Amino acid sequence: MMSFSKINAWLHLWLGLVSGAIVFFISVTGCILVFEEDIKLLTRPYMHAEASANTPLLPPSVLAAAAEKRMPGLQANNIRYQGPGRAAEVSFRSDSVVYVDPYTAKVTAIVDHEDFFHEITEGHTSLWLPPKAGRMVVTYSTLVFTILLITGMIIWWPKKWNRYNIRNAFTILWKAKFKRVNYDLHNVLGFYTLPVTLIIAYSGLFMGLGWVAKSSYWIASGGQSMPAYYEPHSDTTLIAGGTPLTVIDQVWEKSIKELSSPLSEALIIGIPDSKEEAVYVYTNTEGPRYQVHYFDQVSGALLKGTGTDVTRFSEANGGDQLRRLNYSLHVGSIWGFPSKLIYFLASFVAASLPVTGFYIWWGKRKKKRTALRKECQEVVI
Structure with a gap:
């Protein structure tokens, strides 16, 4: 009967071989998207x-x-x-x-x-496949990658915490042969980036798998279910006293003065296409503390909607806060440039893991074939 360590190593190997190419492309595109906004601001003066x-x-x-x-x-x-x-x-x-x-x-x-x-985002979220099928492939590849991170951590864990094993577990022997350096790049860098890559993988699963989002929300909120989204409608029986844009201007001014915190100018305001639609306003959109508000397009009255983003962030429960933090956690924007740099490096390492891992497997496979060939020759002799 196989031991736990052998089963873990076998699982790590074959899941890595099956998902390696997909994980590589997802990680490379993630590297590019980390600094999307910064690159745009640097190269597009019209912004x-x-x-x-x-x-x-x-x-x-x-x-x-x-x-x-x-x-x-x-x-x-x-x-x-x-x-x-x-x-x-x-x-x-x-x-x-x-x-x-x-x-x-x-x-x-x-x-x-x-x-x-936009094209890089399509590749990152669906591998340029038909959206529904592509997102499913990416989501379940992310789930496999999460398992790989856990099994890899088990493989990395030293059997004995002596000086020799600690040095091998935490340092790269740059003076060694390439085969050993490659092994260290896979194991050591994989360990150092593990906290960030786990967050990236988890936040991706939060967006892609309903059961991950619902269970996370239940835990973070103290046992509450994720609320359904409801966007209220404008009262079509009211008679407009001006143009819809007049009301939208009033709503915009009210949002900046009374609803944004702290008096943030960053917001998104929607212009209704029909008489039934409400005017929506997302305030504080420069970070995870955004909040959505709904207004009647005729009277400008504040309407009540439901969802995870209808209450002020500071007053929201843990589940609502987690839901609103999730995107920032995924793209690395939560602490600005420093966290983006950390995410970029972690994504780069994540992209390298399938490559270094494949080389480790290929080297062992080649070694076994050489040993088998030598054994066969000795038998013939």
Whole structure:
């Protein structure tokens, strides 16, 4: 009967061989996406907007009108205020996004949202396969990767904590032969990046597997079930006293002054397509403390919706907070640039693990074949 250590090693080997290529592509694309926003800001000057001191932001109606002039026949769908020094994004039900200076209403660019990073995101989430099938492959490959991290940790764990084993477990012997260096790169770097790669894998499973999200929410909230999402509707019996954009301007101003914390300019405001739709506003969108609010498009009255993001972050239960933190935990933006750098390095190491692991397996396989050939020759002689 096989021992636990042999079963663990066998599981680690074959799961790694089966999922290695997929884990490699997911990790490489993850490396690129970690600094997506930073690269965009560095290479796309139209995303910036300069303003003198105390220059007020222009309301949504002005930005929407400026963008719609450049997109004849289309109506703005939502407006994203990005914060101080950033151009606003006006989206339409099309492939194009219009960037508008929120202080002057000058259109700075019209771009296709299906750019390089969009393609990389498609590869990261679905391997460029049909979305439903691709996401399933990525999700279950992430689950396999999580098992690989755990089995790899068991393999790495020293049998005896003496000086020799500790040195081998925590250091890379750079002066050794390539075969040994490769082994250390796989084991040692895999250990050092384990906490981050586990967080990345877990947060990915949170997004991809309902049972992971529901069970995590239940634990974090102290036994509560994840609430269903409900978006309230506007009262269609009311008679509008002005245009919908007039109400949206009022809602925007109210959101900045009373609902954002602390007086954050970063928010997304939706423009209804029908009389039944409510105006939605996401406040504090520069981080995980975002919150959604719904307003009647005629009266501007605050409406009550349900979900994990309808209450102020500081007042939300642990499950709601975990749900809202999850994306930042996955992409590494939770502590800004320092955490992004850590995530980049961890993703790079994760991409290298299938490569170094395959080389370890190939070397052992080659060694066994050589030994078998030698044994056969001796028998013939």
